[in-house]
Amino acid sequence: MMKNIRNFSIIAHIDHGKSTLADRMIQYTGVIDERSFKNQILDDMDIERERGITIKSQAITLPYRAKDGNVYILNLIDTPGHVDFSYEVSRSLASCEGVLLLIDAAQGVQAQTVANLYMAMEHDLEIIPIINKIDLPSADVEQVMEQIDSQLGLDPYGSLACSAKQGTGIEEILEAIVQKIPPPKGDSESPLASLIFDAKYDPFRGTIIYCRIFDGIVKSGDIIRFMHNETTYKVEEVGRFLLTRQKKEQLSAGDVGYIIAGVKTVSDVNIGDTITLDRNPCHTPLPGFKEAKPVVFASVYPIASDDYEDLAVALEKYKLNDASFSYQKDSSVALGQGFRCGFLGLLHLDIVQERLEREYNLSIILSVPSVRYRFTLNSGNVVDIDNPSYYPDPMTIAVSEEPYIRATMMFPERYLGAVMKLCREKRGDNSALNYPSPGRAELIFEMPLAEVIYDFYDQLKTITQGYGSFDYDMIDYRESDLVLLDILVNGDKVDALAQMVHRDRARTRGLHACERLKEEIPRQMFKIAIQGAIGNQIISRTTISPFRKDVTAKCYGGDITRKRKLLEKQKKGKKRMKMIGSVAIPQSAFVAILKSDQT
């Protein structure tokens, strides 16, 4: 019964209590008992918990008996919170009819509150403001209500107050979900149209597809078709997400649930794709599909070359659960055998790196990330290159092109001047300005992707004091004056530190790289010269002066063991560095080059 279903999401500024509220609702509706209650169930990866962000969306179904006596199926869909995953967020929100916009009673409306609101508005969702943490001594509910009115343009009297931590106000929230969020619309009699908003790998069952049914019915035995992929599978099982998966006979219009259909890896599934029935397909796929294509590329190498096989195994396993990650074999003169990987953005890259290190216990080094450039050679051949190692001989290049994006930024109008300036600095072009609502500016710019991956988002957040939201689409390739910036350490070219850059940027990037490496590479017993070069021309240089005194004065009976233990520790630390010639370069140096001075 569609009228008894509510599909919703919780959106909030970081630390405003999203996970705690979700947990309380789970607990309140009795999906889980007190004893097995584990904090922040929705974030089930350590990294997510530590970074305070939910990387992969998840869903849970909460059966709730409302005051009107009816049982409602409340489907809570959790969303990730970073621009690298904004497409996944949009697919999750597309699966909802409403959102709870959570605001900390002590902190009030914050940047991400606003950015999230804008996003929910784009999807025409019912928005219920929730003021959380009212138990805090510094809570100021009235002030927050005033902000809801003046800063968000929402009716403050529609808001609810709660303390997720203490579990107060939870029932009122559940009632509001039932009363205010509209039930899904759809037709179970129509051909199946189901939106994939997430996919997870299960070692026993293959890929678990998370989906929202808009029209029609799906049940086990059906032959389903992924409309974008044009692949077909036989459904093995459908069901709902309670605390664990709960098998159901069928999913029908309005439902949120899972489909298991013998899909081997998550890479065989595209987030945003439409599932329909093979024998009775829907007329058109659901709108909004985009292929999640990697746009940032970097090579990953094991620090110890013996670990290459382990890295290969880890990547293979990792890939099972991350469809937007891609990799292939690669090798570097400086760093040996490794893999070239594609990522959705720099955060995605950070997460992959961290997970490989943490979950697979590998020590790895990443080369300087790059976008994919296009070169038309004198011969007429066109090559796409994302790895500086394959930069063509400059003499053979007829035309260089770089990828452009259309960046859409939303922020309070007062930041307009500063954001315009930033975009121009980043070689932005063809701007357009809209005011979707009073005081709220939407600025559109066409910009080189390379500028965006460099440090754009961090800078945007800084100059808008966190209030700016940002999303982008790839548009096309445009002619550009590119050069290869080499980095030399004690005269040796380090291919993993090379970058393809716009000629106008080369000098600044070269200086920046030298400075950053100077900060990251520990002083050694001899001088280390770091240079940036284009071809044979040195464009930047710096020197790391050697340390000259480190010896401890005494070394007799009792000192020897202590000394050795210290040396053993230092040796271990050194193993986590990569030797380039006789210079030990720490992992952090490779990433530092791409980070801006401000972060």
Place this chain on the structure above:
Amino acid sequence: MQPGIYIHIPFCISKCHYCNFYSVTSREYVPDFLESLFKEMAMYRDQFETFDTLYIGGGTPSVLPAEHLEELIQRIGNTFDLLPDSEITLEANPGDLDATYLTALRKTGINRLNIGVQSFDDAVLSLLGRRHTGTEALAAMEASRTAGFDNIGIDLIYCVPGQDMHGWMKTLDQALNFNPEHLSCYQLTLEPETPLGMIYRKGTAGLPDEEREYDFFIKTSEKLEDAGYIHYEVSNFARNGTFASRHNQKYWDHTPYLGLGPSAHSFKKNKRWWNHSSLPAYIHDIEQGKTPVEEAEVLTDDQLRLEALSLGLRTKKGINCIDFNMKYHVDLLTEKKEIIAKLKDGGLVDIQNGSLSPTRYGLAVADSLSLI
């Protein structure tokens, strides 16, 4: 070379502000301690046989009356074979060295004195918490000579807060005037659990920075070598090179040594063990008929190799790469060719007759040299 024996005398009249060696200031337990020490000695009768160096350190061994020291040396001779030409060193505080005591010491068999002078500057001495003045130190040195000691070592400390290069050079000049056989010049190490360590943390104003430390280290080396001393280990200088401490050398080349007394360390083959840093615990264990060992470690080949490298590269002699390869199966000159070439270019090491040895500048970074 024969093994060496070290005796830790855990008594001091007062605690110096920089020192973290184990000692107590009450001498109440001297008789109990000596009794325990003799028993402990006997426990090692089967494991050690012959010694050719004896080092009596502490603590302040010179707080013991000469007859106790004499008895101690005789006991060692009775328990083990202490070779006739053994180097027998006593660490002494200048405040204890008067003519009578020195004359008595001459009869004990002690043939080398290591005097903890530390400085001739009374301001420095008071900051360090020493119980003697510079003048008293000079007098003690002279009295030792007069008493007939012909192998005298002087300990000095530099990079003391507030000390400038001029002051330190003056101290060195005063030491050189005396023409000692041996000089140990230690850069002050701020041990966290000592009064000085608690007052001064790294980076505190008044403490020298790395460049200053380097200047002190190099100038000390230059000055003493110009005066005819050989800088044979990071902190040690020997007149003409002939007066290097035979005992200390054993710590640096994995020669076996037996350490007796609280907190003393011993080493044999691939095993190192050390006693309780507590006089009551030490006495208690021995009363129970146990060796008073707090902990022991058996070194792996990797650990032995790392130690050999780090200890060897702290000495001017350096590492004989052929011996090293035989013992530890690493051909340094081949496997570390690139970095060694770099270090040689930088003037940090020399290679001669198959030996890899640190230069004066290399000694200053010896901690890192062993990480190549």
